[in-house]
Amino acid sequence: MNAATTPPAARPVTSRWIARLRPTDDARLRILCFPHVGAGAGVFRTWLEHLPPEVDLCVVRPPGRENRIGEALLTDGRTLLDEAGPHVAPLLDVPFAVVGHCSGSVLAYEFARRLRTEGGPEPVELVVSSSEGPSVRVVEDPPLHRLPDGELITRVVGYGGMAEQVLEDPDLMAMFERILRADYQVVETLEYSTGAPLELPVTVIGGRRDEFVSAPAMAAWSAVTTREFSLHLLDAGHYILNEAGARMGQIARRLLERGGGG
Template identity: 40%
Template structure:
C-alpha cells in the first residue's frame, strides 16, 4: 500500500491533453507535504488482460448486440465526447442519486488517449421511465453485458461512493463472465467492500427523515434540490433506490482482481476512515495506491476535480502508452 499526501498548486493544472504538458502540470510535480513523505512511485503497467484471460468470446457464451444502440443507452454522450484517436475507455460510475453530468465534463481534463464513459443507470435522465434497480446484481449484470462487446482495448473503471462498489462489482462481472480484466480500478470516498457497514440503514425511512439522515451523513445534498419540492419529488425515489442497492449489498468472496487499484479520499470526509480506504489493498493482487487530500469532504471530486483527474490521468497515461 502506498500513501500520498496533499500536493500544492493543483489548481494550476492546465488540462492539456498532450503527454509532455500533462506530465509537466502541477498535479504531476514533486509534492510538498506537511510530513516527509516519499515521492510517489509509478504504478507498474498492468500486463494486460488478454495475456491473463481468454478472449471475451471464449469466456462467455452470452451473445450481445455489437452495435452502439445498447452501449449509448448505458453510456452518456459517447458520440460527442470521444476525441479522435482515443483508445482507453474510462467507465465512470455515479454516486447514490447522481447522474452523468459531472463525468461528461471530464473529457477536457483527461488525456486525449482516454475517453470518459459516464455510466447512465436505469431510472434517471433519459432512462427515467425504466424500473430503478434495487439490488446490486440488477445494476451490474446488464451493465456488464452492455459494455463487454465494446471493451476491446485496455479499459479502466472509476466510481465515487456507491459508484465505487458498482465499479468493483463491474470489474468482477467483466472478468468472470466475459474474460475482460480491467487495467485499472479507481475508487473514491468508499470503504472497502468487504468491510462491515458503518451505520444503520436509512433507505426505508420516510421522505423527510431520509433527507435529514442523508444530509447529516454526507453533507452534500444540493440546496437547489432541497428547496424545490418538485425536483425533490423526482430526486428522492432515485436516491432511495440507490441507497437500497448500497445498504443491501453483501460482499462475496472471489478470486482477487489483478489490476492496480487507486483509492482517493479526503481526510475531512467523516463517512470513511483512512484505514477503511487502505483496506482496498486486500481485494486485488495488483498494487494499491492511496491518495488523500486534507479537505473537500465526501464530495471532494466535485470541488477539487483537477486534483482528482490530474492524478487519475497520471495512472491512465501509463495504460494508454503502448
Template identity: 40%
Template sequence: MTTLVRPFVHRPHASMRLLCLPHAGGGASAYRGWATELPDGIELWAVQPPGREDRVMTPPLAHMDDLLNDLVPAVVPLLDRPFALFGHSMGAVVAWELARALQQLEAGSPVRLFVSGSVPPQIRDVPERPLHTLSDDELCDRLREWGATPEAVLADPELMALFLPVIRADLAVVESRVHRTEPLLTCPVTAYGGTEDGSVGSDVLARWGEVTTGPSNCRMFPGDHFFPHSARSAVLADITDRLGADSLYGKAGTA
C-alpha cells in the first residue's frame, strides 16, 4: 500500500472518523493497535507520510506546506461524515495545521482536535542550531538521549541510513515552519500529556487553548513522552467519551 491516508478498519456504518498523525520518525503503524479498542461507531484512519514503513522508497517531505499540499486533497474525500483529528508530538502540529487548512477551504472542520505530547505552535522555540541541521553522529546522539529509538537500530548502519533522512525531514517540517497566528480554529481542542514527560507540562499544554475560539481542556496520563502507547486504554477511553459528547451535542462539544 502506498496511500498517504489509509483505514485500519472499515466500518461503513460508523458515525465518525478519527484520523491520526504520527510523531517525528513514526508511521501509521503506531496506531494499528487502536482499531480493536475503539467502538464500532468510530472508524480509524491514519496518515502514512512518505519515507517510512511501506512508503520507504518515496522521498520524505521536509516542509509543512508540501506535506499539507499532499494531505488536504487526500483527506477531503473522507469528510462525508463527522471527523476528528489526533496528532502526537510533531503530528500534533501537523494536525493543527491540517485542521486550519480544511477550515479555511470550507471543506469541513473537525468535531474535535486532539493534540498529544506537544508544545503549542505559538510558543514553540527552534534551537539556535536546529536539530535537522545536526550531523548524522550528533543526531544519533540526540536520538539516544530521547530514548525512543532502540539501541539495536542506532547501532545498525543500514537501518540508520534509512531512518536518519526520515527523522531529519520530519524535524525540518516543524523547525522550518513559519508561524501564522491566524486563522484560529473554531472546534474544541483537547491536549494530552504524560506525567513523566518533562518537556511538556500541564501549564504548557493548557496554552493549546489559545489556538481556538472553541472550548479547550488538557488531561495528563501516567507515562513519559510516549504515554499514548503505554496508557493506550485510558487515552482511547477519553477520546471515545469526548467524541460521543461531540456527536451528541454538535461542534461545540464539551470541554
C-alpha cells in the first residue's frame, strides 16, 4: 500500500519514519521535508522559529540515523519511497508542501511525481534548495557511493558538509561513512522520472555563493512545472539550511494567506 492509496487517518499517527518537530492537531499547512545525505530530521529544527504556529513541520527520517540508528540502511530510492509511503499518507489530510534540501531534492521531486501518477493528494508547492534541475543533473564519475573507504568522508568534509573533527574519531568516521555511502547510493542511482511537467508551483532556494551548484543550474527546475516558478538566491554558500528558515517562513505565510493552507 502506498501514499496515494492509503486512506488518511483523522490525525497523523506516530511513526518512526516521520519526525514531527512541532506537532499540532490544528495544522492548516504541513511542510514535509526530505533531508540531504547523511542527515536526519534535526537539521530542519532551526526553521521552527520562522514558521507560523499553524504549520506542522515534518521530516521523512530513513532508517540508520537518530532514533533509527540500529536499523538497516536503505540503498535504493524507489524502495525508500515505497516504505515511507504508508507512513506519510496520514499527513496528507491537510494542504501540504514538499521540501527537498540539496540531494534530498531528488527524493522530494520523485515523491511529488509519484503522488500525481498514483492519483493521490498533490502538494500545494514543491520547494527545493541547493540543487540543480533534473535536466542538467550530473552524477559524478565514479559516483561518490563507490569511493574507497576513507575517501568518501574526506570528500564530504572537503565540501564543508561535515566537521573535520569527524576524521579524528575512527568510530564516528566509520558510522558516518556507512550512512553517507548508503544515502549517496540512494540519490545517485535514482533516475528522475519522465513524463509531463508537474502542475504545481515550484520554488528554488539557493546561495549566491554556492560553489557547487550555479544559479542557471538551479533555474533549470523551471522546466518541471507548468505553474509558477521562482528562484530565491540568498547571501550564502551551498549549505543554506539555517539561512533558508526565514524564507520558508515567508513561503508558509504566503500559502496560508492565499488559501493553500486551508
